[in-house]
Amino acid sequence: MEILLAIMTGILYAAGIYLILRRSLVKLIIGIVILGNGVNLLIFLMGGLVKGRPPLIAEDGKMLEGIFADPVPQALILTAIVISFGLQSFAIVLIKRAYKVLKTDDIDTMNKTDDIK
């Protein structure tokens, strides 16, 4: 499964990059979301996959013992998910605003400030 997930990470990256390279702003953001998923999966994989053993200390225990999922990448990904939500929501609203002003979502027509009236 690890190897398949590694390949899946590659696919996520490829899809994300392909969308980022489009001219449409909406596709750009969807691409960033997909790339973000790829990154999360990559970090998750690096911690090693452990099935069904969340990093919770037993009721009567004092520390994690035996086999358990790595908590460090989980903490990182949790932060990443939340932050990327901040980024996405801001970007979405920004696109909306840009469209209102420029009447387009084509990035190529947005690279000059002179055209804005």
Next chain:
Amino acid sequence: MTVFLIVILSSFVFSLLLFGIGQKTFQRMTWFAALLPISLFIYFSSFARSIMDGEVFNFFTSWVPSLGINLDFRLDNLALLFTLLITGVGSIVFLYTTQYLKGHPKLMRFYVFLSIFMGAMLGLVTSNNIITLFIFWELTSISSFFLISFNNTESPSRKSAIIALTITGLGGLALLAFAVLAAQITGTLSISEMLQSPEVFANHQYSVILMVFIFLAAFTKSAQFPFHFWLPGAMKAPTPVSTYLHSATMVKAGIYLLLRFTPHFQNNSYFFTTLLIVGAITMLYAAFQTLFKTDLKGILAYSTIGALGIMVFLIGIGTTSSITAAIVFIVVHALYKASLFLVTGTIDHQAGTRDVTQLGGLRKVLMPLAIAGFIAALSSGGFPPTIGFIGKDLIYEATLNGGLNPTLLTTMAVLTNILMVFAGLLVGVKPFSGKKPEALGEIKKPHFLLWFMPMILAALSLLFGLFPAMVEALFTKNITPLLTGEASPHLAIWHGFNLIILLSAITILGGIAIYFFWKPSHKKESGMLKFDAFAPKSLALKFADLFQRISYFLTRTFQNGYLRRYVLIILVLLTLVFGIHVFINPRIFLELKEIKALNWNEIVILAMMLVSIIFTVFTKSRLSAIAGMGVLGYTMCLIFVFYGAPDLAMTQFSIDTLTVILFVLVLYRLPKYLKLSNRTNRLRDGIIATSFGTFLALTIIEIMNENPIKSTTQYYAENAYTLAKGKNVVNVILVDFRGFDTMIEIVVLSIAAIGVFALLKLHLKKHEK
């Protein structure tokens, strides 16, 4: 000791003080600025008697002792010569400028740069530490840049300043390289201590490199061929600057450097041969150029280059008498050339032109100035009884006794000097003699300082000529430390009738003959310009132009303003890095049994992921792309559930839902979801994306075969409960161990939220849109 340090740094403090005074107040008390060089001149003069007796003063203050960089100053007779020149000519120039640039709106700025320059120059010639020497060297280049571009509203001034800075800056870098290399080999930064390992400079394996660097530094600064071309351009500066920096002092810094390191290189014959050749080429080339110039300052610029060439040439002969000749010639040249420059400045100031073909008959109005110009021209031509005559004598004595080929050396020196006589007469005599052309118009009498200052310098030329013992006692008597060997020759105006006197006579007569028979004209000047395409200047400019075009090209290619281009370049590069890595280390362990071990729910997750990705990328509807993206998020959720990350699953689930809702709400009414790019672009992007993904996947697989370091994990696993009293380790990490990070994350989110709110609520008025 600290007194000396204060003296060296006083100019810098003074320039700050001028800023404090302010432009308006300063205009009314310009004489105040001249106090600095005059008092410095008096201070340095106080050392004269002791140094005449052969004493050397050392002033040591530690600065960065751990690196061996110290404020280590040393005042010997060579340094004294230069300090007196700097402060002496400085005093004259400071006073002269009060009238020359009277009422100029940027006068204070002028004195600020001039003071900085003077301080830097004093530091340069007294530094015994090679790093501080370098720092002061660079400061002179920089202050020179600002002074050349003083009229910074004029494009030629700016251009000349940039050329000058580029060339001298190049030399500065070479000097730094020389300093570092010499310090590495000899193990000391002190110039005088370096002398204790002469073999380094003579026949060490790096001595050639050392030589190349010091030559680059000296030749660029002292305008030797083929780096000479910045100096005529530097004449765009106000005349006092040309007088001070580009004739009397700064351009002699290279000569100073060579003289300072002559003892180090004295057993290295290549050192002297190179100097001889470069000096000879420079002096002949520059002297020849003076025939074709019509601008007084242009003539002076080339005759300055010629004079610098003579100095290098003399050092290159490498005998005690030639070094003595070089040192005397430094004094000679500083006096007559500064005088001629100031005369030119006054002519320009009063008559409004520097064109030699339009000038004449000025003696009637500017009599005192004409006298000053005349004496300076005499000294420049080496007429007796000026100091110039003695200087010329010494040059011929040196060439006649110069080792390799005395006839050739003497011929070259005579040729150069004949042309120098001509140049001196052209500048110092021609504007005053003959009839005054009609076109000149009414000429007013100059202010007293405008003729008195060049007069002082001219008078000194005469005085030293009549009493050469003064120069000998001050500067050349103790010259032997520069070059071990025989004692320096005795300076006198009359050695009896000999070959040298004959050569002097030939020189003078030849110069006068050219003066009478060769009339400079614009036609000749423009005729000479045809050869400009081969001049080092145009080659250097072409080279600079090439650089500019390359950088334009690079900018246009890499920063064309399209986001995709930037992303693409970064990705292609990364893909190459990954690709090369994968191809060099093909270690791919794909085990089939792992695939067999898959159970059905894993297969379903993978299949769902794959489908949702493909769907998101290729769908033609925006809404379905968003839906696909949402499904992808949920499959991520499932992965987290299966592999022991319930917190992640919960977060991913809620965030994914929120994102989809936001997307749909906000983006529903956007323009049509179009395929904007053409087939080729899509194919190209597809290939790049796919190869990046492939190489990344391969690299991940490779990394997963390594054993990860789990010490951090272990720490959290053991301490989550004992230290932070929490049983959910992920939560403990976030809110306790890394609590500060989480707090900042909340701040970031809040800022994003404020941004979203502001963008949604923003209602622009018509004219603001």
